[in-house]
Amino acid sequence: MREIILKAEGVKRYYYPRKGILGRVDHVRAVDGVSIEVQKGKVFSLVGESGSGKSTLARLLLRLEPPTEGKIYFRDRDIWSLKGELLKEFRRSVQVIFQDPFSSLNPRMNVYSILSEPLRIHELVRNREELTERIGELLQTVGLKVEHMYRYPHEFSGGQRQRLCIARAIALEPELIVADEPLSALDVSIQAQILNLLGELKEKKGLTFIFVSHDLKVVEYFSDYIAVMYMGKVVEEAAAEDLFRNPLHPYTRMLLDALPSFGSGHLRSRERGSIEITTRPSGGCVFHLRCPEVMEVCRREPPPLRERKGARVACFRV
Numbered sequence: 001m002r003e004i005i006l007k008a009e010g011v012k013r014y015y016y017p018r019k020g021i022l023g024r025v026d027h028v029r030a031v032d033g034v035s036i037e038v039q040k041g042k043v044f045s046l047v048g049e050s051g052s053g054k055s056t057l058a059r060l061l062l063r064l065e066p067p068t069e070g071k072i073y074f075r076d077r078d079i080w081s082l083k084g085e086l087l088k089e090f091r092r093s094v095q096v097i098f099q100d101p102f103s104s105l106n107p108r109m110n111v112y113s114i115l116s117e118p119l120r121i122h123e124l125v126r127n128r129e130e131l132t133e134r135i136g137e138l139l140q141t142v143g144l145k146v147e148h149m150y151r152y153p154h155e156f157s158g159g160q161r162q163r164l165c166i167a168r169a170i171a172l173e174p175e176l177i178v179a180d181e182p183l184s185a186l187d188v189s190i191q192a193q194i195l196n197l198l199g200e201l202k203e204k205k206g207l208t209f210i211f212v213s214h215d216l217k218v219v220e221y222f223s224d225y226i227a228v229m230y231m232g233k234v235v236e237e238a239a240a241e242d243l244f245r246n247p248l249h250p251y252t253r254m255l256l257d258a259l260p261s262f263g264s265g266h267l268r269s270r271e272r273g274s275i276e277i278t279t280r281p282s283g284g285c286v287f288h289l290r291c292p293e294v295m296e297v298c299r300r301e302p303p304p305l306r307e308r309k310g311a312r313v314a315c316f317r318v
């Protein structure tokens with residue numbers, strides 16, 4: 001059964017005013033009309049080059065900032081209408097893992113304090129023994145050791161620190177985890193281990209993930225659905241296998257062509273993340289300036305996101 005846990009409807013986030021050259025007031029359309037539905041127990045990935053609006057959308061879904069327009073629903077409730085117990089419940093149920101595990105951990109707090117804070121605030125343990133036991137369990141679940149409890153973040157490697165952030169994210173038994181490029185700051189050799197851990201947690205705990213990545217290769221095996229973003233818009237959304245087998249949007253094909261062929265080795269995510277997005281066109285399809293298949297209509301009108309072959313795609317060619 002399809003159970004929608006999180007839904008965005010026509011969500012926009014504009015940043016303004018930013019004084020442009022010659023005093024022109026500009027705004028940045030970081031997210032520009034995104035509608036998505038995230039199914040319970042699935043991994044929904046947001047993919048696109050740097051600057052395409054993935055992190056902004058992630059922050060909106062986490063209720064870290066309000067949308068300029070549009071609505072976000074968690075279990076059919078507008079997240080900006082939540083108050084009191086319902087808001088507390090949302091904060092418990094939806095957790096985040098960020099890219100840089102170091103800057104998201106307080107260097108002056110040891111593992112015990114870092115992990116006991118959420119458990120205490122949400123009153124999930126009754127006494128000190130239970131707290132210590134729970135922290136030990138969490139550490140083991142993420143592949144750390146019980147003895148690590150009294151260490152500080154700087155005493156861990158990058159991969160271990162990300163495990164610690166994962167432990168903190170799952171401490172409150174959330175339903176949904178938003179992971180914003182959780183592998184990008186890690187060594188290539190560690191990335192697969194962390195991805196495996198996330199996969200295990202998904203299976204064991206029936207967690208739902210929104211997984212943000214600039215790297216299609218990383219999301220290939222982990223994702224159930226993939227939304228490809230370009231300049232604040234979703235240009236294609238499909239089941240992961242379909243997207244890889246039969247990419248419909250020219251931009252998706254361009255991202256896939258940039259991938260090294262199978263067996264050629266490592267996930268060279270940082271290198272590929274450096275492709276830069278060009279300027280936003282003043283009208284038409286957001287991708288038309290780079291599109292190898294551009295037509296006259298693409299310069300005039302933005303293509304609507306339409307159902308095609310089981311996917312949703314915004315392209316006049318498809």
Ligand SMILES: Nc1ncnc2c1ncn2[C@@H]1O[C@H](COP(=O)(O)OP(=O)(O)O)[C@@H](O)[C@H]1O
Nearest residue numbers: 015028029030049050051052053054055056057
């Ligand atoms: N707080 C902000 N103020 C102004 N512009 C922002 C802010 N956050 C993001 N942006 C801009 O919004 C666009 C999308 O950024 P972001 O969501 O970080 O993209 P991504 O995560 O895909 O790299 C970029 O052009 C970025 O410069």
Ligand SMILES: [Mg+2]
Nearest residue numbers: 054055056181
């Ligand atoms: Mg980002």
